[in-house]
Amino acid sequence: MSLINNLEKYSKTLLLSTEEKNDLNSFFSSGFPNISDEEWKYTSLNKIVKNDFVVEDLPVFDEDNIIDKVSLGFKNKIVFLNGKLVSSPKIDGITISDFKSFKSKTNNSILSLNSSMARNGFSIDVENNTVLNSPIEILFLISSTRNTFLQYRNQINLGKNSNLKIIENIHSIHENLAFINHFTQVKCDENSIFEYNKTQNNKDNFSLIDTCNIYQEANTTSSVNTLIFGGSFIRNNLNFEQNGENAESNMNGVSVLNGSQFADNHTFVDHKKSNCRSNEVYKGIYLDKSKGVFNGKIMVRPESQKIDAFQSNNNLLLSDESTIDTKPQLEIYADDVKCSHGCTIGQLDKEALFYMKSRGLAEKEAKALLTYAFTNEAIDKISVPEFKDKCEKLIAEKLNVKLDFNH
Amino acid sequence: MLNIKNLKAQIEEIKILNGINLSVNAGEVHAIMGPNGSGKSTLASVIAGKEDYEVTDGEIEFESEDLLDLAVEERSNKGIFLSFQYPVEIPGISVSNFMKTCINERRKQQGLDPMPATDLLKLMREKMELLNINSGYLSRNMNEGFSGGEKKRNEIFQLAMLNPKLSILDETDSGLDIDALKIVANGVNKLRTENNATIVITHYQRLLDYIVPDFVHVLYNGKIVKSGGKELAYELEEKGYDWITKK
Numbered sequence: 146m147s148l149i150n151n152l153e154k155y156s157k158t159l160l161l162s163t164e165e166k167n168d169l170n171s172f173f174s175s176g177f178p179n180i181s182d183e184e185w186k187y188t189s190l191n192k193i194v195k196n197d198f199v200v201e202d203l204p205v206f207d208e209d210n211i212i213d214k215v216s217l218g219f220k221n222k223i224v225f226l227n228g229k230l231v232s233s234p235k236i237d238g239i240t241i242s243d244f245k246s247f248k249s250k251t252n253n254s255i256l257s258l259n260s261s262m263a264r265n266g267f268s269i270d271v272e273n274n275t276v277l278n279s280p281i282e283i284l285f286l287i288s289s290t291r292n293t294f295l296q297y298r299n300q301i302n303l304g305k306n307s308n309l310k311i312i313e314n315i316h317s318i319h320e321n322l323a324f325i326n327h328f329t330q331v332k333c334d335e336n337s338i339f340e341y342n343k344t345q346n347n348k349d350n351f352s353l354i355d356t357c358n359i360y361q362e363a364n365t366t367s368s369v370n371t372l373i374f375g376g377s378f379i380r381n382n383l384n385f386e387q388n389g390e391n392a393e394s395n396m397n398g399v400s401v402l403n404g405s406q407f408a409d410n411h412t413f414v415d416h417k418k419s420n421c422r423s424n425e426v427y428k429g430i431y432l433d434k435s436k437g438v439f440n441g442k443i444m445v446r447p448e449s450q451k452i453d454a455f456q457s458n459n460n461l462l463l464s465d466e467s468t469i470d471t472k473p474q475l476e477i478y479a480d481d482v483k484c485s486h487g488c489t490i491g492q493l494d495k496e497a498l499f500y501m502k503s504r505g506l507a508e509k510e511a512k513a514l515l516t517y518a519f520t521n522e523a524i525d526k527i528s529v530p531e532f533k534d535k536c537e538k539l540i541a542e543k544l545n546v547k548l549d550f551n552h
Numbered sequence: 553m554l555n556i557k558n559l560k561a562q563i564e565e566i567k568i569l570n571g572i573n574l575s576v577n578a579g580e581v582h583a584i585m586g587p588n589g590s591g592k593s594t595l596a597s598v599i600a601g602k603e604d605y606e607v608t609d610g611e612i613e614f615e616s617e618d619l620l621d622l623a624v625e626e627r628s629n630k631g632i633f634l635s636f637q638y639p640v641e642i643p644g645i646s647v648s649n650f651m652k653t654c655i656n657e658r659r660k661q662q663g664l665d666p667m668p669a670t671d672l673l674k675l676m677r678e679k680m681e682l683l684n685i686n687s688g689y690l691s692r693n694m695n696e697g698f699s700g701g702e703k704k705r706n707e708i709f710q711l712a713m714l715n716p717k718l719s720i721l722d723e724t725d726s727g728l729d730i731d732a733l734k735i736v737a738n739g740v741n742k743l744r745t746e747n748n749a750t751i752v753i754t755h756y757q758r759l760l761d762y763i764v765p766d767f768v769h770v771l772y773n774g775k776i777v778k779s780g781g782k783e784l785a786y787e788l789e790e791k792g793y794d795w796i797t798k799k
Contacts, residue, residue: 496640499624499640500636500640501642502625503625503636504628504650504654505625505629505654505657506654507623508623510657514645515642517644517645518643518644518645519644522643522644548653549656550649
């Protein structure tokens with residue numbers, strides 16, 4: 146059986162509302178996106194969805210110290226084991242609860258699938274004026290002896306003048322296929338500050354579609370840092386909608402891929418109000434036969450003046466067989482706008498390598514240090530030191546060197 | 553310390569060095585002068601081990617060991633340091649982070665533990681003082697946005713940190729005003745001992761007022777055509793290179 150059949154069978158076991166039924170029908174009528182869809186031109190799901198999956202139905206597992214092993218050690222932790230919420234912290238001014246059904250503003254087949262049948266996820270409500278200095282760490286751990294398809298549907302609501310930082314890690318432990326359809330909706334009320342740090346570091350049996358929709362009111366700053374170190378297939382859809390003036394959206398991404406890993410970052414910033422900003426820095430490093438896709442769309446609506454939008458996507462192809470497809474997509478309908486974008490594809494600078502080797506660094510270390518330097522513009526934006534350290538360690542690990550990149 | 557015999561080198565079939573002979577002993581300062589395109593920078597790069605150049609004949613011995621078989625980093629770790637004519641900008645890596653990595657990678661090869669962070673910082677501050685460098689410098693990215701003078705000072709700072717046996721200063725005076733030149737020269741002089749040696753590559757005699765050479769060599773068409781004491785530099789300044797090359 147293929148995943149579509151598995152999903153059909155699973156849907157019959159659920160009690161669906163009218164809306165959910167509609168979403169489900171819309172998913173089944175269009176199916177999974179394929180490469181004839183412009184948004185999925187370079188990104189094929191075929192190899193994944195042809196497999197036979199168990200949908201959702203997995204027991205909570207008890208793995209020795211697994212949480213301690215994966216966690217960065219923050220006090221405030223939300224933990225999911227095979228889809229089930231097993232622990233969540235109590236924090237003043239913040240309500241954290243298990244999955245709550247909600248309607249999403251936009252829809253596509255992946256989101257229809259999610260809205261119709263997802264029954265797992267979290268809901269975080271931050272009260273007005275609540276400022277949390279330490280981040281909340283969210284772990285989604287998966288362990289199964291069968292191929293597993295899981296969906297999460299999460300929502301985060303930030304009250305006025307609130308401040309929240311999240312560190313998220315979706316991590317599969319065992320050797321079977323795991324395919325996750327992850328969706329998070331974030332609403333940022335006026336004057337709030339939000340930082341979302343994601344690590345996607347998995348083995349080659351792991352596939353992920355992660356959609357994150359962020360809605361920003363006036364005077365909000367919202368930043369998403371996406372650090373990809375592995376997985377056979379990753380597709381990130383990161384969408385910002387600015388619904389108030391003086392909103393700022395920041396996106397930073399680093400992908401370091403090897404083997405035949407694949408990662409696709411699709412971003413979209415919708416500047417719907419005047420005097421707003423967006424900053425986007427994505428760095429890709431591709432080894433072996435790995436493949437990357439970047440598509441950065443910026444929309445400036447006719448009524449949105451004084452927009453300052455910056456986008457860059459820089460890629461290093463460190464092998465002959467790695468590839469990157471990159472596409473800036475700017476739609477600007479207002480005239481008083483500052484918008485800049487640039488993308489580069491290249492190799493490590495030979496002069497710089499000679500310079501570093503002439504100071505005693507061996508070839509491998511010099512290359513790794515230069516590669517790290519290349520990512521640093523994005524890494525530097527992370528405000529949580531523990532997360533930054535972890536990412537620097539993962540880069541060193543991925544480049545197979547024992548270097549401490551810390552400053 | 554350094555023995556170069558009949559060294560010939562080329563890049564993409566273009567012959568640049570046509571039989572260089574040079575001996576440098578510990579405690580000595582050698583100046584290599586010559587007109588543009590005479591092969592001065594190529595000689596520096598070949599000693600440092602730059603792969604772009606193909607050595608077609610001759611040998612380079614460093615402390616009685618064949619240098620030509622060693623990789624760039626091995627030469628560096630044996631004690632050869634090249635101060636670049638055009639230091640490379642490396643955005644994304646700070647001076648202190650770069651220095652820390654270089655020092656600790658070298659220690660690793662010597663079987664030593666990494667240098668404790670406080671010792672390293674102390675050492676860096678000491679060398680910065682020697683070169684009148686202010687403290688904000690350590691957190692700046694390597695050579696990124698540095699002025700010509702700052703770049704050259706950064707080269708000598710690295711030289712001071714790595715403490716080589718043989719320093720090759722490739723056009724260290726270019727791009728320096730007279731005050732910066734004095735600071736850099738003063739730094740180089742303070743690092744001189746009877747156990748290390750320096751090769752100064754320059755167009756002009758000016759730098760040699762501050763770093764006084766024991767020997768001056770004139771390079772022309774990839775060969776050393778004249779050698780002498782420091783007075784040779786003055787003679788060149790007065791008469792120009794034509795005086796030698798037209799002979």
